[in-house]
Amino acid sequence: MFETFIAELRETLLAGGARQALITSDRTVSFGELAGRVEGILEALGKMPEGLSMIVGHKEPDCIAAMVACAIAGRPFTFADRATPRDRMQQIAITAGASHILAYGQETLPETLPVLTLKDLPTRRPRFDIGTSHRPEGTFYVIFTSGSTGTPKGVPISRSNYMALHRWYTPLLAAVRPEGAHVNHASMAFDMGMFDLWPTLSLGRPVQLLNHANNIMPRNNIRHLTRDEGASVASWASTPSLLQLMCTDPQFCAGYLPDLRFFVIGGEMLPGALVQELQKRFPLAQILNGYGPSEATCATHLYPISQADARADGPMKIGPAVGETQMQIVDHAGCEVRAGEEGELVLLGPQVISHYLPQDHPANMALSQQGGVNCYHTGDRARLDADGNLVLLGRIDRQVKLLGNRVELNEIERIAEDYPSVCRAVCLPQKDAAGRITGLQLFVEPSAGQTCRRDGLLAHMGRQLSAQVLPRELRLVSQFPITRNGKLDTQALLAGAADLPVSSASEPLARNPLMGATP
Known part of the structure; x- marks a missing residue:
């Protein structure tokens, strides 16, 4: 039940005291401090119009506190990074049905909604009067994705969607190292940001929030992760691309991060060479190949990769579905194919959303029900091996005609x-x-x-x-x-x-650095 989750989160915040909760590039916030900020925002939130809160900022602790306040108050929210162009931010606000904005500072904001400036709010002694609007089918948060058209479409994650994830993933994370920190790299506007935040805070563990300015500077990330002995890193979730960048620094290893024992890698196809490198650098760590579209609440598959798996030919397997999720591989007619045959991956279960926003978006054709269970045609090409493990073969839309x-x-x-x-x-x-x-x-x-x-x-x-x-x-x-x-x-x-020209067919490809990486 979502009410149980909120009650447990409330007690964790109230009892956390001086224990570290959020660690950013320039400050550390304890659970006690976070609780005080949440209470201050709750008081101000009660004076804002009813409806969805649009939170605008980056990874400031006050933005995290605003999300927690919305959860406790029973208000849905969506998050927009301050780097989001104003026109897109306006589209997001309209599509989500935002009634007001909770902004960290003086960001460039849509002009049509009332704004509450978070950093101006006082800290209050926490009481946390829990809201009554915690219906399971109600929206917890909305993630936005562009899709192929470039127009943002909303992915509303209900409270019951999130709880279906929480029931299986949070115990798995808890078994890693109860007092260890979890590393967050993804934006809070991305589903992996939610995957990092809520389970970790509910366990009373700190979240290490990596600054995107260090995307191409792994040594700065390592300095950030090792500067505080009281928040030794235990778990990590990111894309393969970020980990490949981190592995360009020899200090990204167990010698500098000895308690890092749990990697969840997802969002892209996982190269076996990367897994082999991580297994060499972190020999005691469990490395899991993760998969799960936003439409199925962050993660539906987490497969522990062995050394043999990492050295096998072909794409990496992802294992069976976890939790209450089920999967099918279907042909063009929607009929299930046999093990070993390729088709489209379909996900079913309580983690799958019921619709996109707006509800008349053409992409809603991919969402339906089978026997009263939500169903999502993912657009991913896949097959099942003889043991029932999922093997992704790429996107259907990555097939081109030439x-x-x-x-x-x-x-x-x-x-x-x-x-x-x-x-x-x-x-x-x-x-x-x-x-x-x-x-x-x-x-x-x-x-x-x-x-x-x-x-x-x-x-x-x-x-x-x-x-x-x-x-x-x-x-x-x-x-x-x-x-x-x-x-x-x-x-x-x-x-x-x-x-980056190639000058000659017989010469080695000239090693030039690529410029223009997004910070």
Whole structure:
């Protein structure tokens, strides 16, 4: 029951005292201090219009306190990072049905809603009068995603959606190391931010909030994570892209982070080479391959990866569904396929949302019910192995047509990554002014200390791919840029492509740093 979760969170805040709760790049906030800020916001929130709160800021403790206040008061909320353009912020406010804004400071905000400035509010002695609007079907929070159109659509996570996650994931996190800190990198506007925050705080553990300014400066992140002995890092959740950047620093290892024993990695396809590197650097850590779209409340699969799994050929398996989630692999007609056959992944269960916002959004066609259970057609290509483990094969929309041939971009990337001197590869289509695909370009990150030659890589790929679908252009990058959510930033990658020419078919790909990474 959500009321039980809120009651437990309330007691954790009230009893936390001086124990660390939130650790940012410039300050540490105890549970007692956080409780006082929550009470101050609760008092002011009671004077704002009824309805959804739009919280605007970054990772300031007051923004976290505002989310906690909304949860206790029974008010739904959505979060918008202050870097969000005002027009998009306005779209989010309208789509979510926001009645007011809770802003950390003087951000550029929509002008049509009343604003409460969080940092101006006084700290109060916490009492936490729990609101009465905690109906299970009511909205807990709304996450926004752009989809293919670029127009934000809302993913409303109900209280019952969240509790279906909380029931299985929070005990798993609790078993890691009860007093250890959990690392958050993702924006609070992203579902992985919610995945980091609520289970950790409910356990009375601190959250280490990484500053996005350090996305491409792993040593700064390591300094942040090791500066306070009282908040030794125990668990971590992020995308593979962020971890690949962290692994460029030799200090990202058990020697500097000895209590880091639990990695959840999701949001992108997970390369086996990265897992092998993490297993070498953190030999006592459990590494889990995670999967779960926003529409299914953060995570539906967490598979512990063995050393044998990390060295196996092909894409990494993700295991069976966890918690109360069920899965099916279906063909174009919606019929289940046999184990080993490819199809679209469908998720069913209480973690799956019932609809998008607005409710007339065309994407709602992917959401339905089967026997009274919410069902989501994910758009992910997948198969089940003989043991019932899920194996993702990429997005259905990553299949492109080039010169009459159907091309799987994920397959090209996997073939390139099999080449000994390639650490990671990303394949993107080239398009003309009319939007027609005219060719493919491949971005390559070499393995540490290795030289990658164009002719050798193309010869390797040519043994498995027809000449018509071989990438026309190869570009070398020293590291792939990432977004605020830790995912691959394809826009920054494409914008920097012209600065990375390959001069000769027989010369090694010149190692130039890629500029333009999103902070």
